[in-house]
Amino acid sequence: MSVPTKTLIVDDEANHRFMIRTHLEDEPCYEVYEAENGQEALDVLAQQSIDIILLDMKMAVMDGLTFLAQARKQGYMTPVVIITAYSTVRNAVEAMKLGAVDVLSKPIDMDELLALLGRILSNTDQAEPSAECSTKYSFPGVYSEDGLGKVLDLLEMVAPTDASVLILGESGTGKELVARSIHENSPRSQGPFQAVNCAALSENLVESELFGHEKGAFTGAAATKKGRFEVADGGTLFLDEVGELTAGAQSKLLRALQERLIERVGSTRSLAVDVRIIAATNRDLYDMVQQGSFREDLYFRLNVFPVELPPLRERPSEIPLLAKHFVKSSAKRFNKVVSGCSDGFLHKLCNYRFPGNVRELENLVERAIILCRGEVLEEQHLPQLQENSSGESKGSSEASSAPQSGSIREQQRRLIEEALEKAGGNKSQAARALGIARRTLHYKIKEYGLE
Numbered sequence: 001m002s003v004p005t006k007t008l009i010v011d012d013e014a015n016h017r018f019m020i021r022t023h024l025e026d027e028p029c030y031e032v033y034e035a036e037n038g039q040e041a042l043d044v045l046a047q048q049s050i051d052i053i054l055l056d057m058k059m060a061v062m063d064g065l066t067f068l069a070q071a072r073k074q075g076y077m078t079p080v081v082i083i084t085a086y087s088t089v090r091n092a093v094e095a096m097k098l099g100a101v102d103v104l105s106k107p108i109d110m111d112e113l114l115a116l117l118g119r120i121l122s123n124t125d126q127a128e129p130s131a132e133c134s135t136k137y138s139f140p141g142v143y144s145e146d147g148l149g150k151v152l153d154l155l156e157m158v159a160p161t162d163a164s165v166l167i168l169g170e171s172g173t174g175k176e177l178v179a180r181s182i183h184e185n186s187p188r189s190q191g192p193f194q195a196v197n198c199a200a201l202s203e204n205l206v207e208s209e210l211f212g213h214e215k216g217a218f219t220g221a222a223a224t225k226k227g228r229f230e231v232a233d234g235g236t237l238f239l240d241e242v243g244e245l246t247a248g249a250q251s252k253l254l255r256a257l258q259e260r261l262i263e264r265v266g267s268t269r270s271l272a273v274d275v276r277i278i279a280a281t282n283r284d285l286y287d288m289v290q291q292g293s294f295r296e297d298l299y300f301r302l303n304v305f306p307v308e309l310p311p312l313r314e315r316p317s318e319i320p321l322l323a324k325h326f327v328k329s330s331a332k333r334f335n336k337v338v339s340g341c342s343d344g345f346l347h348k349l350c351n352y353r354f355p356g357n358v359r360e361l362e363n364l365v366e367r368a369i370i371l372c373r374g375e376v377l378e379e380q381h382l383p384q385l386q387e388n389s390s391g392e393s394k395g396s397s398e399a400s401s402a403p404q405s406g407s408i409r410e411q412q413r414r415l416i417e418e419a420l421e422k423a424g425g426n427k428s429q430a431a432r433a434l435g436i437a438r439r440t441l442h443y444k445i446k447e448y449g450l451e
Ligand SMILES: Nc1ncnc2c1ncn2[C@@H]1O[C@H](COP(=O)(O)OP(=O)(O)OP(=O)(O)O)[C@@H](O)[C@H]1O
Pocket: 140, 141, 142, 143, 148, 169, 170, 171, 172, 173, 174, 175, 176, 177, 178, 282, 322, 325, 358, 359, 362
């Protein structure tokens, strides 16, 4: 390794820091930084691009878990090794959820630590929680296990069926991307996917747009035209912004959904159509039903399987993943050499509430790419952003609860074994039960030889 590995030791006991520092500095490749508590550690992260963190759990000012939660929230995805004398199952699992790569118990065996650091550093990709493409459900976007990952688990179940899906979510949360992915993961994937923007359908256009018309059916109908239902036959019809349909359009749509038959305007012949319906809206449809502005019977037809996409501010772990994803795609599109973003850039994004959700993040990255003259996006490439005032991270201070028998590693191993056993060997299920990413589970299985 020619570039030194910047290692941050976070521990409130000076002699522990000193002991680790001297051992690491005996090796040719470590550059060591120290912090006495979580708060100081966040300051170091803001100033240095740290490669790996050795983190004590129990510290007076900001304990290890709180620090880890804060750091992730601020976009620092640096691999972390937890070093602790206090072994509770709870904090071992909490730490894994936050992407800690490993947990070592005190007193530290320095050879073990060095071997572990070597393994992690040669495998940094694996250590970083990132876009996971390992599910059976293939999704073209990026996500994390505790964010959109949870929604994808539901989609994996509903996609192969013919059930109508209603996608709910604020503007820009990815409703259309999700709708397309349901189609792509369904047995209809070889058939057409037709997206209709219901907000653009006026009362007198809706019938001909959805069901088509015969030549001469009305003034201007110069030729026979198929409607969206017919075009989508054998595939999926995506009714976007379905909450915007006028009352007349709602009743015409309801009839088609009930009977699965349509008639072109100007024709008396009924045509059978075989379409799967996916609808989306950023309105509160249920509330609209209560208010009388959306038909209840249509609501129940559409709402067979509701899927709610959380706003981006509720899945902060995805902000850095999405940012990096958009850097890649936009740099290519604008023919720029930009290859990454600085910690400061990510930090600023992670502190923003994103009223416009993923679309707004995409736009911010695009704008930054255009402004950037170098290879890395920096804070100054972002406009003034309103800081996220709400939502302190809820770190846990469980570290002080009574120690349980066995080392943390043993406990962790036992926990994983039990979860795998309960899940009959199904790793996805076991990971879900443990509340950790599949990727983390795979890493642990390999490490503990549980294969
Ligand atoms: N998880 C993701 N990974 C990558 N790109 C994403 C993801 N989610 C959304 N996007 C991108 O963000 C943009 C907005 O997504 P989309 O159009 O699907 O949102 P929407 O909910 O339909 O928005 P609107 O309500 O404004 O119509 C698109 O360019 C989409 O490709």
